[in-house]
Amino acid sequence: MWETVAQAVINGLLIGGIYALVSIGVTLIFGVVKIVNFAQGEFVMIGMYISFFLATQFGIDPVISLLVTMPTLFVAGVLIQHFLIRRVLGPNDMPQIFLTFALSLLLLNLALLLFTANYRTVHTSYSDEAFHIGGLYIPVAKLIAFVVAMGLSAVLWVFLHTTDLGKAMRAAAQNRDVATLMGINPDRVFCVALGIALALAGAAGSLLMPFYSAYPLVGQVFTLMAFVAVVLGSLGNVMGALIASLMMGVAESLGIQYIGADSGLIVVFAMLLLTLAFKPTGLGGRAR
């Protein structure tokens, strides 16, 4: 009995780590730039394809290819902020929503055109391996993904709390006008925020590749989970998104185990509804 529960919790935490990377990106962009990035999942997809091609063409392990996907997507994020998002920032939310939504559609269909709808998988030596401890098992690929994801989240937390640029980002998130008065250049801060968020999405893509298939629509699965996590963990709150993602992974896994395999998401959304009803600002917190 306890074994089944423990296994379900382990499974949930492991996949929650991946949800966290995506949702931290979304919450960071929302917190700092104040826009909702509907295309976040598509950047996960791009990260997956980059890793896939590096693995099949050059034999680079998907986890190592993180060193390529993260900088590539960081640059992409900076460029997207500088050339696209910067132009629609203003009092009206609509152009921003349309912009990121259009970006999502564009990337998705571009991927369909270039890569076709086929599923692509990378087979690494550890893809099918698992550690067995007692009656429990921990898949190696997912453990690597989880550890790296937590590591990256920790680095981000340290960056936001100790460096000048990180503090500037948090300041810009709290109040853009005051931050500007303090001599912070919002354009520069926004570019970095977008870059980091996309780099995290790229990292998620690379980490997923050893155990998940890449296909053009793959991002949609993660976008949905990320949005729930972001709302659950208080909009714009990085730590909240992280904890919410892990909780969602566990809730989904337990839901599948004890309610039904098609009800995993029901538990997640029930959790979201209850949170919104009793703690509308989200689990992470304080009212703004």
Add this chain to the structure above:
Amino acid sequence: MQKYRKRSSVGKTDPNEPRSKRQSRRQFLLKTGGILAAGAFGAVPLRGWAADAVNIGALYPTTGSMAQIGVGCVAAAKLAVEMVNDAGGIKSLGGAKLNLIVSDVQSDTTVTRTETDRLISGNKLSAIHGCFASALTLIASEVAERAKVPVITGSSSDQLNKGRTYTFTPFARASQFAKAQLQMSKLVSDKPKVAVIFENTAFGTSTSNGLKELAPGEGVEIVMFEPYSAGFTDASPLINKVKSSGANALFAVSYLNDLILIVRTVKQVGLDVAINGGSGGFVIPDFYKNVGKLAEGLQGVAHWNHDMSDDAQKVNAEYKKRTGDFLFEYAGGLVAQTFMLADALERAASADPQKVRDALSTLDVSSGYAAMAPGGKVKFGPDGKNIYGHPVGVQWQNGDLASVFPEADKRAPLMKT
């Protein structure tokens, strides 16, 4: 739309004008010569000019989510038409060649309806084959029934045999697939305990309900019967559940991506179950490409397999030369279907769809390419179903699919896993 068409047709004729004039002069001479000759010899159809090509419509999803399989089908359809034509075409029609008109149904039901309509109204068709996915074939068949054009298809939905007079299904039906799958579980264990997991879609639900209904009659115990949401991110919780159910066989009614996750997770858990992946996405070369060595020993069911007969092997070798992959279930069946159509045309001695339909209804073959079906015989009953039709049980062995069930169709011993 119309404007665009007009413009494009103008653009096409302009640069070709000199050549087309020359061509029409040659055609004129040929035709007048032919008519004179025909008059002289009593209207005997002459080879070469008199035999108008016989149009066969091919409806396949060559773009969209099912494109991979649709493209393979079109390659097989072209190969089959070439084979018929190289062997002298339809002799009773003066050696008329088959002319394949391919139309893309885009993996979409609405597009299938309009494309079938367009194909029928825009061309003089003798017959149609298509569309791989049952959901699409059902619609194409409806449209064709109304237009009274015969449809021959490898799609497995039992629905295609209900209240239709122009639809012919030479291969095993969905209900037969379920039965074969249950019987195969007894190859693995005398007391099969089966866990059925299926995606919660129309396809998953109907297939798995078929399994559940037939299980008691086959003496198979179902210990777990669980729908899951298609496109999940993690199969671990589901496999965790299979593990606690104590099953020794696992039936997964899933599409490719979910199936890959399931197979990998079973391996990671170290669970000892015989997996049967059914048909469709499980018995195509792409599956092995994605799953690799883990696919070895996995079982499935198919309505056609390339190791069935020498004829099938021959076609497979040619297809492999062209595309690099082995001839998969649906595409292989399609080659046989083309020869069934050729047989019907031969006996009908007419390209008229009504006459082709009548000739198909009396088709009875047990040799040649048209008889490439499990059991080696094709004869249609009043519901358009091949009365000898049944599926074969297959197993992935060394990157290839081997027929292992039933005894009569077995071409390789079952690999123990």
